[in-house]
Amino acid sequence: MRPKIAIPDDGRLAANILHFARALRAAGLPVGSGRVVLAVRAVGVGGFERRQDFYHTLAACFVSRPEQRAVFDQCFHMFWRDPQILEKMMSLVLPELRTPPTEREKQAGEDRAAAGLTHGLDIPPPPRAEAEREEVVYDAALTFSSQETLNSRDFEQMTAAEAAEAKRAIAGLRLPARPIPSRRKIADLRGQIADWRRTMRAAMRNGGDIRVLARRRRRQRWPALVALVDISGSMAAYSRVLLQFLHAVANQPGHGWSAVHAFTFGTRLTNVTRHLRARDADEALSRAGAEAQDWEGGTRIGACLEAFNKDWSRRVLGQGAVVLMITDGLDRDDPKRLAREAERLHLSARQVIWLNPLLRWDGFEARAQGVKALLPHVDSFRPVHNIDSLEALAEALGRPDDGGEKARLLAAGKEAA
Amino acid sequence: MPNLPTSIDETQALFEGTGYVCGRALATVAYLSLKLGRPLFLEGEAGVGKTEVAKALAEALGRRLIRLQCYEGLDAAQAVYDWNYPAQMIEIRLAEAGGTADRDYLADELFSERFLTRRPLLEAMEPQPGGPPVLLIDELDRTDEPFEAFLLEALSDFQVTVPELGTIKAEEPPIVIITSNRTREIHDALKRRCLYHWVDYPDAERELAILAARAPEVSRKLSEEVVGFVQRLRTEDLFKRPGVAETIDWAKCLVALDALELDQDLVSSTLGALLKYQDDIARFRDSQANKVLDEVKQAMTGAAAGTAAGAA
Numbered sequence: 001m002r003p004k005i006a007i008p009d010d011g012r013l014a015a016n017i018l019h020f021a022r023a024l025r026a027a028g029l030p031v032g033s034g035r036v037v038l039a040v041r042a043v044g045v046g047g048f049e050r051r052q053d054f055y056h057t058l059a060a061c062f063v064s065r066p067e068q069r070a071v072f073d074q075c076f077h078m079f080w081r082d083p084q085i086l087e088k089m090m091s092l093v094l095p096e097l098r099t100p101p102t103e104r105e106k107q108a109g110e111d112r113a114a115a116g117l118t119h120g121l122d123i124p125p126p127p128r129a130e131a132e133r134e135e136v137v138y139d140a141a142l143t144f145s146s147q148e149t150l151n152s153r154d155f156e157q158m159t160a161a162e163a164a165e166a167k168r169a170i171a172g173l174r175l176p177a178r179p180i181p182s183r184r185k186i187a188d189l190r191g192q193i194a195d196w197r198r199t200m201r202a203a204m205r206n207g208g209d210i211r212v213l214a215r216r217r218r219r220q221r222w223p224a225l226v227a228l229v230d231i232s233g234s235m236a237a238y239s240r241v242l243l244q245f246l247h248a249v250a251n252q253p254g255h256g257w258s259a260v261h262a263f264t265f266g267t268r269l270t271n272v273t274r275h276l277r278a279r280d281a282d283e284a285l286s287r288a289g290a291e292a293q294d295w296e297g298g299t300r301i302g303a304c305l306e307a308f309n310k311d312w313s314r315r316v317l318g319q320g321a322v323v324l325m326i327t328d329g330l331d332r333d334d335p336k337r338l339a340r341e342a343e344r345l346h347l348s349a350r351q352v353i354w355l356n357p358l359l360r361w362d363g364f365e366a367r368a369q370g371v372k373a374l375l376p377h378v379d380s381f382r383p384v385h386n387i388d389s390l391e392a393l394a395e396a397l398g399r400p401d402d403g404g405e406k407a408r409l410l411a412a413g414k415e416a417a
Numbered sequence: 418m419p420n421l422p423t424s425i426d427e428t429q430a431l432f433e434g435t436g437y438v439c440g441r442a443l444a445t446v447a448y449l450s451l452k453l454g455r456p457l458f459l460e461g462e463a464g465v466g467k468t469e470v471a472k473a474l475a476e477a478l479g480r481r482l483i484r485l486q487c488y489e490g491l492d493a494a495q496a497v498y499d500w501n502y503p504a505q506m507i508e509i510r511l512a513e514a515g516g517t518a519d520r521d522y523l524a525d526e527l528f529s530e531r532f533l534t535r536r537p538l539l540e541a542m543e544p545q546p547g548g549p550p551v552l553l554i555d556e557l558d559r560t561d562e563p564f565e566a567f568l569l570e571a572l573s574d575f576q577v578t579v580p581e582l583g584t585i586k587a588e589e590p591p592i593v594i595i596t597s598n599r600t601r602e603i604h605d606a607l608k609r610r611c612l613y614h615w616v617d618y619p620d621a622e623r624e625l626a627i628l629a630a631r632a633p634e635v636s637r638k639l640s641e642e643v644v645g646f647v648q649r650l651r652t653e654d655l656f657k658r659p660g661v662a663e664t665i666d667w668a669k670c671l672v673a674l675d676a677l678e679l680d681q682d683l684v685s686s687t688l689g690a691l692l693k694y695q696d697d698i699a700r701f702r703d704s705q706a707n708k709v710l711d712e713v714k715q716a717m718t719g720a721a722a723g724t725a726a727g728a729a
Contacts, residue, residue, distance in 0.1 A: 056442045
């Protein structure tokens with residue numbers, strides 16, 4: 001049975017499949033030479049009567065994730081109509097690859113520089129009314145050792161130099177994971193579980209005499225960390241720093257987390273996990289910035305959480321993941337929807353920790369409707385506005401029952417009502 | 418014993434013979450997997466019939482189905498083999514009592530096949546009546562990366578090693594089918610050795626055929642309503658969309674309740690067979706369910722009128 005598709009004469013088919021694989025590679029599919037060999041063999045054994053069969057065969061060999069299907073589809077239809085189209089297609093595909101927008105990053109840098117010159121005076125105040133900068137003990141603070149000052153200074157009020165300093169300090173921060181017991185076991189002299197296999201082997205060496213019971217204990221395994229970072233306007237001063245922190249956590253050696261996933265949200269949800277893997281923190285941030293289009297815009301927490309729950313929660317929250325939700329909770333959407341999605345998130349994750357920079361103000365109360373909706377559905381509620389609070393977070397993660405400020409605020413909320 | 422199919426059409430017919438309604442894409446991939454001896458990697462939402470592929474294939478080819486259900490912490494003792502320790506211990510006591518407890522005798526006896534407990538992977542490597550078995554590795558995403566790496570090794574050579582006995586190699590490699598619900602991403606190294614297929618929700622026509630094959634007791638009219646309703650439901654904004662398994666369950670529920678056609682009470686009281694999350698049910702129970710039902714009914718009467726007019 002000869003394939004009835006427009007394929008050049010004998011011997012050319014393998015070459016064309018190779019070219020097709022290269023086209024797929026140019027379009028971003030991870031196609032190794034092993035796959036190409038597989039495809040050539042598969043096409044060889046398939047008795048194809050229809051173009052459709054040929055399509056399914058190549059798809060089975062070259063596609064390995066559902067999201068790759070669309071790309072494969074396009075490539076297939078363009079390439080096998082006219083294999084000469086490779087060059088043309090590459091020029092069509094390439095412009096879609098995103099280049100990091102350097103202007104944007106530069107702009108942010110400029111803002112920062114200006115802010116540094118005016119000592120942070122013209123940074124817009126936090127949206128809460130009672131945010132009247134009580135830290136105008138600013139000059140006095142300079143008499144402390146510089147490290148100490150830096151640790152307690154609010155990210156929002158840092159000058160450019162301090163921000164650079166903070167960046168270095170943050171790169172050194174750690175966020176250790178708390179291990180969870182696995183069902184797997186490991187040999188341990190003082191373990192609680194009998195290891196029959198080793199016991200029997202030892203008995204064999206003693207002529208069938210069981211002298212000691214070999215023991216083992218449960219092995220520990222490491223959960224994944226999922227961070228949801230609010231990048232809306234009201235969080236502007238914090239989101240970059242916190243992404244930097246996440247970059248440090250994701251790239252520190254031996255951090256324990258089995259995986260670190262990061263998402264940004266403002267008006268829409270963006271997965272920036274891939275970008276955090278870039279070695280350089282600035283590079284990672286600028287790539288993430290290019291991917292997330294809603295930087296410093298409005299906030300729709302409810303809608304973004306819903307998108308996360310629907311598209312990602314089942315894929316990243318399995319096997320005991322810990323969720324870090326970094327937002328000020330200022331949301332104008334329907335609070336009912338927000339509460340519903342927060343509950344769903346809480347039910348799917350092992351632990352949800354809410355980090356809120358506004359919590360630094362002593363007078364912070366759960367008055368905003370978004371805050372009220374979110375608060376009952378998190379395990380822990382903590383401030384995150386300076387390096388000290390990030391260090392405290394690392395320590396709090398080690399304690400399973402840490403609730404942060406949640407209980408106090410919930411009680412205060414009830415009293416007020 | 419039926420032989421392996423020699424074309425895609427034959428593969429499709431083979432599946433259909435067992436009551437598994439199979440699309441052209443799946444038939445192509447299954448045919449290639451049999452022909453090339455590569456594992457078949459099926460990914461898709463829960464309840465779209467991934468596991469059924471293995472069952473149908475085993476039935477159609479007259480092979481034994483060996484199933485390895487994955488879970489967190491699955492290890493070699495559960496997946497490959499284990500020794501029967503209580504029996505070994507009794508053997509030691511018996512040997513002592515009989516005065517035959519010398520070292521070499523025990524070494525030969527205790528770790529012999531007699532005390533070996535075979536788990537799915539080892540079993541799949543051994544010859545089975547009817548030819549190499551179908552090895553179903555179900556929900557691989559539930560287990561962890563170390564097990565995946567182990568599987569990679571076992572599946573590339575089709576052999577496992579029992580230190581006390583030696584290496585056991587499959588004379589004829591089993592037919593391997595791996596499924597994943599995608600609760601996490603499986604490593605590319607494993608996927609690379611497999612033929613990949615994403616199992617999607619079927620369209621209305623195929624779902625109707627599936628329902629007819631799997632639940633023949635459901636009347637034609639009810640089936641059409643059920644499929645219409647479920648298809649429409651899948652376009653709604655739900656946390657978990659119902660799979661084909663749910664469609665079949667629901668149709669069976671309706672038959673058990675002696676329903677001849679869908680009505681509002683019936684839908685709201687049996688919605689639990691379709692939707693498995695409280696938020697989805699709560700959101701859907703009252704107004705929306707009725708709206709969808711009305712739409713489905715209207716579409717059906719419209720279609721019926723169309724055919725009637727066409728016939729006239």
